Amino acid sequence: MISAVIIVLREVLEGVLMICMLMASASAMGHRLRWLPAALVLGFFGAFSYAVFLEQISMAFDGLGQEIISASLLLAVAVLLIVHNFLATRHANLPEASAPALAVLGVCVAASAMSMSREGAEIYLYVYAFGVQAGEMASVLSGAAIGAGIGLSLGTFMYYGLRALPWRTCLWVSAGIATVTGAGLVMQATYYLGQADILPGQAALWDSSSLVAESSLTGELLQAALGYEATPTAVQLSLYLASILAALGAMALARVSVKTREYRK
Amino acid sequence: MxxxxxxxxxxxxxxxxxxxxxxxxxxxxxxxxxxxxxxxxxxxxxxxxxxxxxxxxxxxxxxxxxxxxxxxxxxxxxxxxxxxxxxxxxxxxxxxxxxxxxxxxxxxxxxxxxxxxxxxxxxxxxxxxxxxxxxxxxxxxxxxxxxxxxxxxxxxxxxxxxxxxVPMAALLIWLFVSFGLRPLQTLAREVQSREASDLSPVRLDQVPRELTQLTRSINDLLRRLQSSFAREKRFAADAAHELRTPISVLKVQVHNLLTELESPSASVNELRQGIDAMGHLVEQILVLNRTAPDQYMVQFQPVDLYALARDVVSNEFEQILQRGQDFELEGGACLVKGDATALRSLLQNVLSNASKYTPNGGRLRLLVEHTPQGTRCAMEDSGPGIPQAFRERVFDRFYRLDGDRNSSGVSGSGLGLAIVRHIVDMHGATIALGQSPTLGGLQVLMQFPAVASSTTTITTTTTPGEAE
Incomplete structure (x- = not known):
């Protein structure tokens, strides 16, 4: 049961924390949460399709389909989070010049649905393989329910915590969370790309397994929140840092564009 | 949140x-x-x-x-x-x-x-x-x-x-939170369901401690509103007295001046017209203040709209005769529940507007009749009417078609139809402007809600100058 808790909690946290951050951020930008049902429906549908067609997906791209699709979804969400940072910074600096609602809501719906599709499919497959097929239904389902419940509770606290902040602070904090989450997603994507031999295999720069093992609860949670990797390679680390720089760059660009606009006035 | x-x-x-x-x-x-x-x-x-x-x-x-x-x-x-x-x-x-x-x-x-x-x-x-x-x-x-x-x-x-x-606990929490928020809903309902004129303090049984301060604040606000409305009413009455008297004096003085001068210049005539317009404007402003729906403390009575119309017509008849207009009053006794003074002002404004904007020798028709929905009151004329695009805007205060100097050459305050709309709203009636099917000019159609048949007291008002 404990392993079910940890695995499901990690998957749920990865998705829920990001979706709750987007909810708080979109609210701070003055948008209601009407996009959420659409994102949830698309996410459920995506997760179900991903799980059902997993075999076909795995066979695609010469047997590397699953790795490539997973990496693509992760990278797409990371890019959307960078776009989110641009929009949030722009709104925080100049609300009247804010992006059209369609852009903000589009980012929220797409990022949430893609994240849910991947995480949902992984949870579904885990529960199916270890619960239904291995005949451990009660244990796996209880563990999954507990993991999902804890993840959703933490998401609720995060959403209301962010909403309790002044709207501008909320946007800055959300952008900070999006930066770290996006980098974590890039780190995970590099793992899949490495498995698919798209990224070169390299020696690890260090091994922090003795400090925090990836398979430990802390390791799993750190991986979910920050993309923790105990043995990162140079390429992985570079891409992780590049992702953080891209997110910060998007925020800087938004500030510059606002300043230029004000200057023209 | x-x-x-x-x-x-x-x-x-x-x-x-x-x-x-x-x-x-x-x-x-x-x-x-x-x-x-x-x-x-x-x-x-x-x-x-x-x-x-x-x-x-x-x-x-x-x-x-x-x-x-x-x-x-x-x-x-x-x-x-x-x-x-x-x-x-x-x-x-x-x-x-x-x-x-x-x-x-x-x-x-x-x-x-x-x-x-x-x-x-x-x-x-x-x-x-x-x-x-x-x-x-x-x-x-x-x-x-x-x-x-x-x-x-x-x-x-x-x-x-x-x-x-846990899901069961969440359901119970939802139910109990809803139950806990009921006093707030009761308070909201109590404030929302009040008549606009009801400014008495909110009284709730067993107000929870958390809502005591809010209830006190609302009551305090109501008390301040009540005293400010009272002040405003007093101001309206005082202003009426203070403004009407000097304007009347001015009118008399101009009248005397016109009598003294054998051939009064155009400037003196303009002075007289200006004073008349000012007097009209002051009257209209006072009517508008008295009949604002939020402030007017009305005790509605059944009023015979047809009798009232007859009464108003007798007052305005001189203007109609002067302009050589042909006037018809049709219909019969119709009860509406309302305030006689306000309704008189309504009919007077509608009739005066029709006469003013209809050319000399034109036709006017006022109809007051029963319909299954209540009482229908229609004022029609053979004047130029109002283009479709402006039929809503003319109800705005101080709005005049084509600006201050409109093509009719008629002076006005731009408040007449605003007053009419106020009074119509106050009585829960509807008003629509259209084209008269019979006379071709403007048709002002008002529909008053039906009065319960048990109300039998008819309030009719008469004026000294009644024509009949």
Missing amino acids: TSIRIFLTLSVSAIILLVSFLSAIRGYRESMVEAELLFDQQLLEHGKMLSLLNPSSLAGGSRVIQDLVLPNTANSELGDEMQIAYQIFTERGVLILRSVLAPSTPMSAFEVGYREVNFSGYRWRVLAILDEEQSHWVMTAQRIDIRYDLAEGIILDAVVPTVLS
């Missing part, structure tokens, strides 16, 4: 869920450790029991029978799932007794204590002990996966209800 109810339900549910699930995990882990200890204890008990059997005598004195297998029934009371494998060795390590499940080789090293080892394709927990005479080794073993499954099965029976109870 858009909803207190959703916020409270979600946050309280999340707290309960987090606390109960974390407790469940902790309980699960500790129970698993306890269960491990219990199973270890069981192995020890069985080992001790076997050591008391005196295996040498069982084996037939000094003869050692190797590979002696205990019958399966010996384990039956433990159940099929919790079978315990046994081995008994001499102090020199010769096997003299074993159960079916146990291999023929030693399950563990010949050292006292618990160990985890692999054999027969499974992982086992093995206990090795020496009997009291230190002459035999007794080894007992359990499959670890079965121990784990059994322990988890028992513990899950306690965890599952916790998991299942």
